[in-house]
Amino acid sequence: MDLDIVALSRLQFAVTALYHFLFVPLTLGLSIILAIMETVYVMTGRVIWRDMTKFWGVLFGINFAMGVATGIVMEFQFGMNWSYYSHYVGDIFGAPLAIEGLMAFFMEATFVGLFFFGWDKLSKVGHLIATWAVAIGSNFSALWILIANGWMQNPVGAAFNPATMRMEVTDFAAVLTNPVAQAKFVHTVSAGYVCAAVFVLGVSAWYLLKGRHIELAKRSMTVAASFGLAAALSVAVLGDESGYLSGEHQKMKLAAIEGMWETQPAPAAFTVIGFPDQQARETHYAIHIPAVMGLIGTRSLNTVMPGIDELVKRAEARIREGIKAYDALQKIREAGGTDKVTQGVRGDFEENGINMGYALLLKRYVDDPRQATDEQIAKAAWDTVPQVAPLFWLFRVMVGIGMLLILLTGTFFVLSARRALDRHRWLLKVAVWAIPLPWIAIESGWMVAEFGRQPWVIEGVLPTAVAVSNLGVKTLLITLAGFIAIYTTLLIIEVKLMLKTIRKGPEAEHAPSEGDSRSHIPPARAAVPSSSSTGSAA
Incomplete structure (x- = not known):
């Protein structure tokens, strides 16, 4: 990718988003796990569950603070790096962001304070309400952000106003109930739940391997395994829904994920592995599973999924129609409004306006899309194809890790039911080493969603190349380096704070008992199952 303003602006936003999204999933998942643990404490009165809530709450607090610090910058980037985008769709995109800040974030931040400082000031039920409010607020934050992002993937409930030269809301309810946004929300938060569950599982497994905090670790693993298994299965089901919606609204993204260059007979096969070659327009050494992709993308056995070549031809036709809309728009502007032009001009704009965004793809090659040659139109049509190889492999990394995490959480769920969590030391080691896997899958999924949307910042409406601010390359390089360093x-x-807190362990408030860290069981013995140690997790 050339280091021009568009590429650097994309890279800068991608870097900040990827860093920020290292903290978000753990916040989403740990908030729910904390609420579950404290609910058990309030119901049973057993102080060990209070110890657990406080300990995992400290780790949640560290992560929450870093997530806030990295997230604030991203909202300012819309105005700094993407000024035309902010002008063009600010009426629509700004509303969910404002609601997220006013409603969800303030709610979340307020109750976070009550969670940490209200243990001795609130009743048990009062503090539990505050903890659940933190969890609900965290998830509300994700909801509004993903409503905004989902609208970029499927811009519903809005229309272009030639008088203001902006997109404006026509149906806010349609924006809120956008099926792409709803699918992205449940899929993303479920992935966050898996992330937190695997984190708790891995840290608890480390304690068992070290023979420390046995009671806390076993109970934590029981919660994490059951919660994580349910979430991991949900991710798989909801991922299927996302694939189906991509087949409806983002056909090019789905074709690129599959490396499917030519349209296949229905139902399309799923490519397990292969080597996409964008220059040759072919996927080499592909291994297919018949009919699976057709079921994922269309949920039928007789609906054809178009390949990249056919979609490029469709894009070229839409570019030509978009040029008609662009021409009509210029005539409307020159006349001073839609009421001052002929019925034919208004008709051309109304008929072809939906494709005007495709005409803007030509801005990369010519200032006035109406002056574009056939060769430039063909190049712009091929620009609608995202980078296939990264999409192809990132998707398979995400799915592969997802399947591994279902197996991992399922295994520990069974061990928990059998009171045998510490019976197999090698499985505990696997759990520890598996801690980074959810983050790899989540970051891969984010890149699939955003890579697959290119060259659009708003699918079919506004090309990325048109949306950037007019910043200098030097300015972008300096700020990019600064963001990476900070x-x-x-x-x-x-x-470092996480590791320090984990090594220190929880500050227990209940009396020592057999199997707990304060019974001074040596590490070698603590990892060996016994009737007392396995039973203490009940």
Whole structure:
């Protein structure tokens, strides 16, 4: 990718988003796990569940603070790096962001304070309500952000106003109930739940391997395994829904994920592995599973999924129709409004206006799309194809890790039911080493969603190349280096604080009992199952 303003603006936003999304999933999942643990404490009165809530709450607090610090910058980037985008769709995109800040974030931040400082000031039920409010607020934050992002993927409930030269809301309810946004929300938060569950599972497994905090670790693993298994299965089901919606609204993205260049007979096969070659327009050494992709993308056995070549031809036709809309728009502007032009001009705009965004793809090659040659139109049509190889492999990394995490959480769910969590030391080691896997899958999924949307910042409406601010390359390079340095420092600080807190362990408030860390069982013995140690997790 050339280091021009568009590429650097994309890279800068991608870097900040990827860093920020290292913290978000753990916040989403740990908030729910904390609420579950404290609910058990209030119901049973057993102080160990209060110990657990406080300990995992400290880790949640560290992560929450870093997530806020990295997230605030992203909202300012819309105005700094993407000024035309902010002008063009600010009436629509700004509303969910404002609601997220006013409603969800303030709610979340307020109750976070009550969670940490209200243990001795609130009743048990009062503090539990505050903890659940933190969890609900965290998830509300994700909801509004993903409503905004989902609208970028499927821009419903809005229309272009030639008088203001902006997109304006026509149906806010349609924006809120956008099926793409809803699918992205449940899929993303479920992935966050898996992330937190695997984190709790891995840290607890480390304690069992070290023979420390046995009671807390076993109970934590029981919660994490059951919660994580349910979430991991949900991710798989909801991912299927996302694939189906992509087949409806983002056909090019789905074709690129599959490396499917030519349209196949229905139902299309799923490519397990292959080597996409964008220059040759072919996927080499592909291994297929018949009919599976057709079921995922269309939920039928007789609906054809178009390949990349056919979609490019459709894009070329839409570009030509978009040029008619662009021409009509210029005539409307020159006349001073829609009421001052002929019925034919208004008709051309109304008929072809939906494709005007495709005409804007030509801005990369010519200032006035109406002056574009056939060769430039063909190039712009091929620009609608995202980078196939990264999409192809990132999707398979995400799915592969997802299947592994279902197996991992399922295994520990069974071990928990059998009171045998510490019976197999090698499985505990696997759980520890599996801690980074959810983050790899989540970051891969985010890149699939955003890579697959290119070259659009708003699908079919506004090309990315048109949406950027007119910043200098030097300015972008300097700020990019600054963001990387600051965010890397914050990440190092978080990891060190997390590790320090984990090594220190919980500050227990209940009396020592057999199997707990304060019974001074040597590590070698603590990892060996016994009737007392396995039974203490009940």
